[in-house]
Structure formats: C-alpha cells, structure tokens
Amino acid sequence: MSGISFSYTPYTLNLKHQFTVSSYSRATTPIVLTEVYFDGFTGYGEASMPPYLGESHASVSAFLSKVRLSQFKDPTQLELILDYIDKIEPENTAAKASLDIALHDLAGKLQNKALHEYFGLNPAGSPQTCITIGIDTPEIMALKVKEAEGFGRIKVKLGTEDDKSIIKNIRQITGLPLMVDVNQGWRDKQFALDMCYWLEEQGVLMLEQPLPKNQKDDLAWLSRQSPIPIFADEGIKRLEDLKVLYGVYNGVNVKLMKSTGLHEAKAMLDFAREKGMLTMIGCMTETSCAVLAAAHLSPLCNFADLDGSFLITNNPFNPLSFKEGRIAIPGSPGIGVIKV
Ligand code: MG
Numbered sequence: 001m002s003g004i005s006f007s008y009t010p011y012t013l014n015l016k017h018q019f020t021v022s023s024y025s026r027a028t029t030p031i032v033l034t035e036v037y038f039d040g041f042t043g044y045g046e047a048s049m050p051p052y053l054g055e056s057h058a059s060v061s062a063f064l065s066k067v068r069l070s071q072f073k074d075p076t077q078l079e080l081i082l083d084y085i086d087k088i089e090p091e092n093t094a095a096k097a098s099l100d101i102a103l104h105d106l107a108g109k110l111q112n113k114a115l116h117e118y119f120g121l122n123p124a125g126s127p128q129t130c131i132t133i134g135i136d137t138p139e140i141m142a143l144k145v146k147e148a149e150g151f152g153r154i155k156v157k158l159g160t161e162d163d164k165s166i167i168k169n170i171r172q173i174t175g176l177p178l179m180v181d182v183n184q185g186w187r188d189k190q191f192a193l194d195m196c197y198w199l200e201e202q203g204v205l206m207l208e209q210p211l212p213k214n215q216k217d218d219l220a221w222l223s224r225q226s227p228i229p230i231f232a233d234e235g236i237k238r239l240e241d242l243k244v245l246y247g248v249y250n251g252v253n254v255k256l257m258k259s260t261g262l263h264e265a266k267a268m269l270d271f272a273r274e275k276g277m278l279t280m281i282g283c284m285t286e287t288s289c290a291v292l293a294a295a296h297l298s299p300l301c302n303f304a305d306l307d308g309s310f311l312i313t314n315n316p317f318n319p320l321s322f323k324e325g326r327i328a329i330p331g332s333p334g335i336g337v338i339k340v
Helices: 057-064 076-085 093-111 138-147 165-171 189-201 216-225 237-247 264-272 288-296
Strands: 005-020 025-038 042-048 130-133 151-158 178-181 206-210 230-232 251-255 276-280
Touching: 005 057, 005 076, 005 093, 005 216, 025 057, 025 093, 025 276, 042 057, 042 093, 057 093, 057 264, 093 264, 130 138, 130 206, 151 165, 165 178, 178 276, 189 206, 189 216, 216 230, 237 264, 251 264, 264 276, 264 288, 276 288
Parallel strands: 130 151, 151 178, 178 206, 206 230, 230 251, 251 276
Antiparallel strands: 005 025, 025 042
16 A cells, blocks of 8 residues: 655735734735545645744745655554654654644544544534634724624733723724733733733633743742633643643633644643633634644633634635534534635
C-alpha cells in the first residue's frame, strides 16, 4: 500500500471589516490550505497566519516542503506522525496545525467517525460562541453588532485610551453578555483590577490577556483578586506553557494555530480542566474548515470564540450554520466541511 501524500496552496482571506486591536490593524489574513490524501480519501486542513504570530505564506510553505508523509503507511497512527512533524522545527505552530487538522479529518473519514466522536465528546455540551467586534468608530461598531445577530455573546477588544466609552457605546446597542479581550493593552495591575469590577457591572463574563504576558506576578495577583475570570491567550501557546503557567491565570484560550492543532489542543483542555482552570476554544481569521475542527473540541470548554469564518468574504468551504448561538456540529465523518 502506498503512503500518505499531501498538497498545500497559499490563499488570502479578505475580511468583511478592517480588524483593529490594541496593537495593529489589517484587512486580510494569509492562510495556507492543505489536503492530505490516502486510499481515495481527502482530509482538509489549514494554517492561518495573523502577522503577530510571525508566520507567513513563505514560512509555512518552507516548513511544509520539509515534511515527508509518504514514509507513513497508516494515517490513523496520528501520534507517531504528529510527533515527527513537531520535531522538524521548533516553531511553525500554524504550519504544523495545517497538517494536524487535515490528518484528523482524514482519520475521521477513514474510521467513519465525526471528529467529536473520535475524541469521545458529545456536541450537546458545547457552549455558545461569541463574535468579536474590533475597535472602530461608534457607527461601524453599531453596524457590526447588528451583523452579529444569531450570536449569543459579543467579544469586545479593549486596550485603548477610552475603554469605558467603547463598552458604554456597545451597551446602548445590545444587552447581550460580553467577553473582553485587552490583547496585553493595559500596564498597571491596580488599573486592571478597577476595570474588572467596572466591567463586571457592565455584564462582562470574562477578561482575556489584560496585561502583557511577561507581567506574570501582576497577572497572578489580578487572577486572585478579580471578580471575573482572567484568561490567557498570548501568554499560553502550547501544553508546555500551560504546565508552567496554570497558576497565573483562571482560564486559558486554546487555539489550534497556537497549539499545533487538535491533538495538543485536546491535551491542553484536558490538563486545564484537571487543574481546575476554566477553558475556552478560540480561533484566528480562518475558513470554516479550521473553525469547525475547533468546534468539535468545544464540549470541553466553558467559552467558545469561533467566529473566524464569519468575518471573511471568500471562504472556500461551505459556511457554518448556527443554532441558538452555537455552531451546528455535523455528525458526518471527519470535520464535516465541503469544498465549494
Ligand atoms: Mg485574544
């Protein structure tokens, strides 16, 4: 029997709206689409490379050109294959995720199991997903909130000169529960704590990365004092980070593009839950392929931020459907996306 083969194609996602957070602004996201082939089956995957993670079309292509999957004859031996891929280079987490996702899609198809079944999870336990509203003028933010109809929660990006007025503007438009992401934009722990109390009064459920990731003592202090849970995003990429930093935060936002894909994301969520942390599954700007792959793990999470494919205009896969604010997780084999 012949081994596994694969192909990859650089692609650029166009965003519906210019996306602004505390540190940068952009209108497109480079991605690489991967396909893994075995025995007449195709698994789909993708790498998404927002600039702050340091990967690009060139770096992902360079990494993938080094991968030799044909040496493996059994694609269901995922741990063996993923361990080989991980050891090729130390970084390249999105490039690694592109193969991890495609291999899981393939394994699900070969075993005739939906991904959540493959992981032994029940999709009925998945949380509502939020949609992120980037920093913008009050008029554009009002438009974005209107577009977010069908989502049960809104995530707001803060870390500006005037964070309170952003929340007040959103509160004039919607009473939905809010999640807040500061993207390391604050500096002072006492200011952050005062904001936590104020945000709690505004109906904010959780706060992501309020302080720079290197201010670990301040973050640990804030996590002990805050009335709303403090989540890591930039501060925790992989399982090895989580094993060192689990006492610093109340929760962790796990993303496939940081974790090298589904296999390690599942291990991170299991570890966090064992340690009594809250869990969240997030995404970058991605097609419905990677977003839906992550959604299969969402039954392990308290929060889901899986809006990536909703924010783009050129999704090469079928769009996701939503039911009562949750992504509908299909029961078809693998991830359950179809190329359009
Ligand atoms: Mg974040």
